[in-house]
Amino acid sequence: MSHAPPFHCPYCSDEDLRPHGEKHGEWECRACRRAFKLSYIGMLAPASNA
Numbered sequence: 001m002s003h004a005p006p007f008h009c010p011y012c013s014d015e016d017l018r019p020h021g022e023k024h025g026e027w028e029c030r031a032c033r034r035a036f037k038l039s040y041i042g043m044l045a046p047a048s049n050a
């Protein structure tokens with residue numbers, strides 16, 4: 001699953017995403033020809049039902 005495009009292009013919403021270069025987490029959109037990077041930020045805090 002790590003190499004599957006996880007989502008739509010955030011710019012044009014197309015699904016034709018492909019890995020960009022060799023770096024993990026970088027994608028390019030063949031529809032609008034933008035390249036972008038996904039990065040993990042961190043975990044959400046545990047949900048509170050306040």
Ligand SMILES: [Zn+2]
Pocket residue numbers: 009010011012013014029030031032033034
């Ligand atoms: Zn796009």
